[in-house]
Amino acid sequence: MSEVASKGLEGVVIAESAICSIDGQKGILRYRGIDIADLAPHTTYEETAYLLWFDELPARKQLDEFRARLAEQRELHDSVWNMLTSFPCWPQPMEALRTAVSALSSCDPNAGDETPEANLNKAMYLTAKLPTIVAYYWRHSNGRERVHPDPQLGHAANFLYMLRGEPPSPLEERAFDMAMVLMAEHEMNASTFAARVTASTLSDMYSAITSAIGTLKGPLHGGANARAMEMLLEIGDVGRVEGYVTEALAGKKRIMGFGHRIYKTTDPRAVVLRGMLCEMDAQSENPHWCNLALNVAETVHAKKGLYPNVDFFSAPLLYSLGIPTELFTPIFAMSRIVGWTAQVMEQYKDNRLIRPLSRYVGREDRPYVPIEERHE
Numbered sequence: 001m002s003e004v005a006s007k008g009l010e011g012v013v014i015a016e017s018a019i020c021s022i023d024g025q026k027g028i029l030r031y032r033g034i035d036i037a038d039l040a041p042h043t044t045y046e047e048t049a050y051l052l053w054f055d056e057l058p059a060r061k062q063l064d065e066f067r068a069r070l071a072e073q074r075e076l077h078d079s080v081w082n083m084l085t086s087f088p089c090w091p092q093p094m095e096a097l098r099t100a101v102s103a104l105s106s107c108d109p110n111a112g113d114e115t116p117e118a119n120l121n122k123a124m125y126l127t128a129k130l131p132t133i134v135a136y137y138w139r140h141s142n143g144r145e146r147v148h149p150d151p152q153l154g155h156a157a158n159f160l161y162m163l164r165g166e167p168p169s170p171l172e173e174r175a176f177d178m179a180m181v182l183m184a185e186h187e188m189n190a191s192t193f194a195a196r197v198t199a200s201t202l203s204d205m206y207s208a209i210t211s212a213i214g215t216l217k218g219p220l221h222g223g224a225n226a227r228a229m230e231m232l233l234e235i236g237d238v239g240r241v242e243g244y245v246t247e248a249l250a251g252k253k254r255i256m257g258f259g260h261r262i263y264k265t266t267d268p269r270a271v272v273l274r275g276m277l278c279e280m281d282a283q284s285e286n287p288h289w290c291n292l293a294l295n296v297a298e299t300v301h302a303k304k305g306l307y308p309n310v311d312f313f314s315a316p317l318l319y320s321l322g323i324p325t326e327l328f329t330p331i332f333a334m335s336r337i338v339g340w341t342a343q344v345m346e347q348y349k350d351n352r353l354i355r356p357l358s359r360y361v362g363r364e365d366r367p368y369v370p371i372e373e374r375h376e
């Protein structure tokens with residue numbers, strides 16, 4: 001047994017995986033061997049899902065069939081919708097998503113079947129329905145009618161349509177699709193690890209994904225994107241950046257959207273998202289976010305040597321699309337679902353129970369003292 005605990009499991013390899021690789025020194029991220037700097041500008045979310053699940057880029061006919069299969073499964077079963085709308089108090093969107101995913105298995109005809117084919121069907125079922133849950137729940141909790149999915153629209157465009165009630169412009173669709181692609185997978189991050197631990201007990205995919213959603217929610221992980229946006233809104237103006245960053249660092253506050261366990265340079269996802277944000281901003285009537293975000297990134301780097309991660313530039317990009325900050329982390333979850341499910345299926349393929357150790361540092365050899373003999 002190792003004498004030294006690796007706090008936060010830093011540097012510990014817990015699995016062999018053929019899904020995703022990261023070079024944290026050079027800032028390179030690859031999905032199934034393809035650099036995301038090459039993939040993201042050309043692909044779509046559906047094509048990326050296919051790549052992650054099947055380890056191949058689909059031919060045209062395969063992609064068309066795959067897209068159609070996903071699109072036809074978008075609608076939510078009435079029993080899940082009724083459950084979502086019957087909470088006595090309103091949960092936050094991420095809590096609603098976590099609960100809905102747990103309940104989805106009850107209506108999935110593949111639930112209970114643990115064959116690889118059934119698990120792939122579950123992955124599709126979840127991927128198709130997560131955006132519907134997020135959009136429906138948001139509209140409902142804001143007193144608005146649901147907008148049902150449009151099977152003619154792509155996965156990303158359909159979500160914006162269900163959320164806002166009108167289809168996005170081509171630029172908005174491209175920006176959102178790209179953001180979803182960049183959030184789709186990221187090796188052995190905390191939520192993926194949680195999913196794999198659950199799957200390693202041979203529990204079902206719904207339980208694994210529920211674990212992952214609960215883990216993504218935390219502010220040190222996926223929850224950072226909403227907080228990064230709150231920070232940008234609070235700063236508001238380029239003239240306030242220096243003062244804000246100096247004060248935050250002096251107060252030992254964590255600056256959300258900066259730093260990463262693996263990347264020792266700019267997160268490559270942030271590079272692509274930064275380009276997209278600035279392209280959108282350049283076409284907007286009131287360009288604002290690109291300049292402000294670049295300024296914050298430069299200042300944080302100059303003062304603390306930290307680089308932006310995926311959450312920093314995805315936040316103003318989603319905000320520019322009219323998406324409320326409360327939905328940023330649920331959108332991360334509905335993007336990451338293809339990565340989580342790919343990782344869960346890989347875990348099942350060559351499973352061994354994940355059961356690490358802890359090093360005991362508590363008191364040793366204590367006798368049991370009867371309650372009559374104990375003192376306050």
Ligand code: ACO
Nearest residue numbers: 219220221222224253254255256257258259260261309311
């Ligand atoms: N702001 C200020 N200081 C920071 C930040 C930050 N964002 N990130 C790291 N540091 C500092 C820490 O205070 C610590 O300093 P110290 O040694 O003087 O105490 C040092 O850098 C190391 O920090 P750790 O937390 O040990 O590094 P770790 O690898 O565990 O942290 C993490 C990675 C959690 C992402 C961290 O950088 C952080 O808290 N960032 C802000 C939250 C965030 O953006 N999370 C999203 C990450 S991407 C994703 O999950 C999708």
